Amino acid sequence: MTETTSEAPWQPAGRYPDPAVQVLDPAFNKYRIVLAAVERLATGCRWAEGPVWFGDQRALLWSDVPSDRMLRWSEETGAVSTFRAPSGFSNGNTRDREGRLVTCEHGGRRVTRTEYDGSITVLADRFEGRRLSSPNDVVVKSDGSIWFTDPPFGILTDYEGHRAEPELGQHVYRLDGQSGKLSVVIDDIPGPNGLAFSPDETILYLVASRASPRKIIAYDVDGGRVRNARELIDAGPGGTPDGFRVDTDGNLWCGWGMGDAALDGVVVFNPAGAPIGRIALPERCANLCFGGLKRNRLFMAASRSIYALYVNARGATLS
Secondary structure, eight states: OOOOTTSOOOOOOSSSSOTTEEESSGGGGGTOOTTOOOEEEEEOOSSEEEEEEETTTTEEEEEEGGGTEEEEEETTTOOEEEEESSOSSEEEEEEOTTSOEEEEETTTTEEEEEOTTSOEEEEESEETTEEOOOOOOEEEOTTSOEEEEEOSGGGSSSSSSOOOOOSSOSEEEEEOTTTOOEEEEEOOOSSEEEEEEOTTSSEEEEEETTSSSOEEEEEEEETTEEEEEEEEEEOOTTOOOOOEEEBTTOOEEEEEOSSOGGGOEEEEEOTTSOEEEEEEOSSOOOEEEEESTTSOEEEEEETTEEEEEEOSOOBSSOO
16 A cells, blocks of 8 residues: 555655645635645545544544455554445445444445444344445434445446445435334435535535536435525536545535546535635545544545545544
8 A cells, every 4th residue: 555656646745735635715725724734545445435533543444345345544644544344345435333343234235333343233124125226325313323324336347346236226325323114315416425414404415416417415404304405616627526524614515526637636625615725636536535633634535546635624523
């Protein structure tokens, strides 16, 4: 996992402020740290996804989906090691309100929880008797409910899972934290992908990754249901939002890129959906999370590598 010449070209900034951290609106100046630069922490993945921070371990975990493994980076030593292999072609990860790892697995077509002793509990793998497709991204609400997206991406080929025909539609599910009941909360979005709650959990944001162009949809949250769907962000030509997280001010920090290399990285939107900042990377960013001692370090899973940047913002949740 050391950096090699075969990886995407990478040159750290030679001066401050880092030109990769771009202000699109003066409002972003509040969140940019002038003496902080983008760092590459690890490389050598096939497709990095689902970063999640474990503060009690001072470590970042993430999925390398096609390699069927999860990796771990130590903040203390900088070392990268294998956390789990095989991983069930894991994709999205988060932590529940008790600090346990919750993982979307393409291979088993399921959502699992890793217990404190390392054992794995299956939380959801079927709905009304039919198998899920390939759970993709996941968030946990303060009431303990687990919300996850289930597009068919992981069963389309044998590269990120096992090829199969879908048995269910493309849904967003809610797993009740008390009863364990699984219910569909959204069933009309093409390619439901990344999702996140606003800081007060009154809004759910969702990426429609097979809409043309891609969009981020906002919903009002009403207990275990959502209503009042509206388009918050139109990604425009070449725009490819994937996974994202929200800071304590309600800004959306979105993984971006693919079609146009000039768009690769992270785009930051204010709560009204207006772009205010950008972090340029040499690779498409699939997903990200906030971590570090004060949740002010942005960790970015970008294609084959993991990047990090200290920002003057804090993640709204622990994952």
